[in-house]
Amino acid sequence: MTAVSRRAFAIVCLATTALQAPAFAQSVEKLSVEWTLAKTKTPLEREALITVTNAQGQPVSGANIEVKVDMPSMPMMHSVPKATAEPSGEPGRYKTKFTLEMAGEWAAQVEVTKPVRTKVIKKFNVD
Ligand SMILES: [Cu+2]
The missing domain is CATH 1.20.5 (Single alpha-helices involved in coiled-coils or other helix-helix interfaces)
Known part of the structure; x- marks a missing residue:
């Protein structure tokens, strides 16, 4: 050449x-993953409303989202079943429920596997 x-x-x-x-x-x-947690009528149960947006701030539909919760201060002590979030009806919004095993500091790993892999950790307190 x-x-x-x-x-x-x-x-x-x-x-x-x-x-x-x-x-x-x-x-x-990277997707942006935000959530709000609400108490339900069941003790220690929480409902998560998860909002997924893209880099342009637009809602992301068709996402696969799994939520795993654990207590950072008690490794291996808890085994809360993994929760899969379902579409809530609004674009980019999903919801799921899970039940903690005790009060205290918890952390959730919210993992999006579709359309783009994203994993975020959300800490929260349960009273
Ligand atoms: Cu614990």
């Missing part, structure tokens, strides 16, 4: 990368 053709090749590569960038950025973008 001559120096000129090598430079031309490099420019074509750059142009191709630039064209592909938006799709690539979308596939690796």
Whole structure:
């Protein structure tokens, strides 16, 4: 390859990368996951309302969300069943319920596996 053709090749590569960038950025973008917890009539049970938005702040529909809760101060002591969130009817909003085993400091791992993998930890207190 001559120096000129090598430079031309490099420019074509750059142009191709630039064209592909938006799709690539979308596939690796991080979702924003927020939640609010509410008490139910059942002691130690909580209902989580989870909101998933993309980098543009738009609601994300069709997400798969699993919630695992544990007590950071008591490793291996609890085994609350994993909860799967269901669509709540509003775009980007999901809900699920789980029952804690005691009062105290808990942490939830909220894991989105679709459309983009995202994992967030939410700490909360149970009284
Ligand atoms: Cu405990």
